[in-house]
Amino acid sequence: MRQKLLQLWTDVWMRWAGPDRRGKVATWLAAWPYAPYKARVALAHRYAQGYIAPSAQISGRRIKRGRHTFIGDGVVIYQRHDGGQIELGDFVELHRDTIIECGRGGSLTIGERTGIQPHCQLSAYVEQIIIGRRCQIAPQCAFYPYDHGTAAGQPIHNQPLTSRGPIVLEDDVWLGYGVVVLSGVTIGTGTVVGAGSVVTRSLPAGVIAVGVPARIIRERTAQDIDYPR
Structure with missing residues (x-):
């Protein structure tokens, strides 16, 4: 009986949940019976509108969220007036304190069922960031599809932003x-990159790479854990 009452409580408040002030209060009340952090992913999976933590900050006019998306505590999604579209696919998870920003020339797409763990930085300026389906991004990862000029005789903050092209994760x-x-x-599809690596050049599908800069150490084999297809 208690479990049914708690579920009814959540069902009622999730009808009003959303990113505006009233919606944040409703979300806080809906999540009250749940433990914090990843326990609340269950709310996103249960309700098609997904779950946006009350402490998350979302600013922008061209932000598209799929069904059942999870946006955790302290996540920031910031789209400048000159930034392109930010699109999150179905069942995407953005965990605690991840920051997404999109400005001039940039856009960002994250495919369905991709999980981005805490404290990641995705800075889509000058070029696109495209992340495919079912990717797993560990904490503290960073994506920069641009480079900052370093010419002598000019203050760093005046240097132009340049790019060698978009970032694409298959x-x-x-x-x-x-x-x-x-x-x-x-x-490429199914590739694994080891902790602490800096990826400066493209990597083919189905390999394991590590290091600064990241280099291929071997191909994935039948003995490795299969990834879903």
């Missing part, structure tokens, strides 16, 4: 803790 990519991905990089 489906089922796994990035370990603290991986940095730079402009012009494509990471």
Whole structure:
């Protein structure tokens, strides 16, 4: 009986949940019976409108969220007036304190069922960031599809932003803790990048790469854990 009453409580408040002030209060009340952090992913999976933590901040006019998306505590999604579209696919998870920003020339797409763990930074300026389906992005990863000028004789803050091209992660990519991905990089389907690596050049599908800069150490084999197709 108690469980049914708690579920009814959540059902009622989730009808009003959303990113505005009233919706944040409703979300807080709906989540009250649930433990914090990842326990609240269940709310996103249960309700098609997904779950946006009351402490998350979302600013922008061209932000498209799919069904059952999870946006955790402290997440920031910021779209400048000159930024392109930000699109989150169905069942995407953005965990605690991840920051997404989109400005001049940039846009961002995250495919369905991709999970981005806490404290990641996705900064879509000058070029696109495209992340495929079912990717797993560990904490503290960073994506920068642009480079900052460093010419002598000019203050750093006056230097132009340039790019070698978009960042593209194909489906089922796994990035370990603290991986940095730079402009012009494509990471192929099913590739794994080890913790702390800096990816400066494209990687083919189905390999394992580590290091600064990231280098291929071997191909994935039948002995490795299969990734979903």
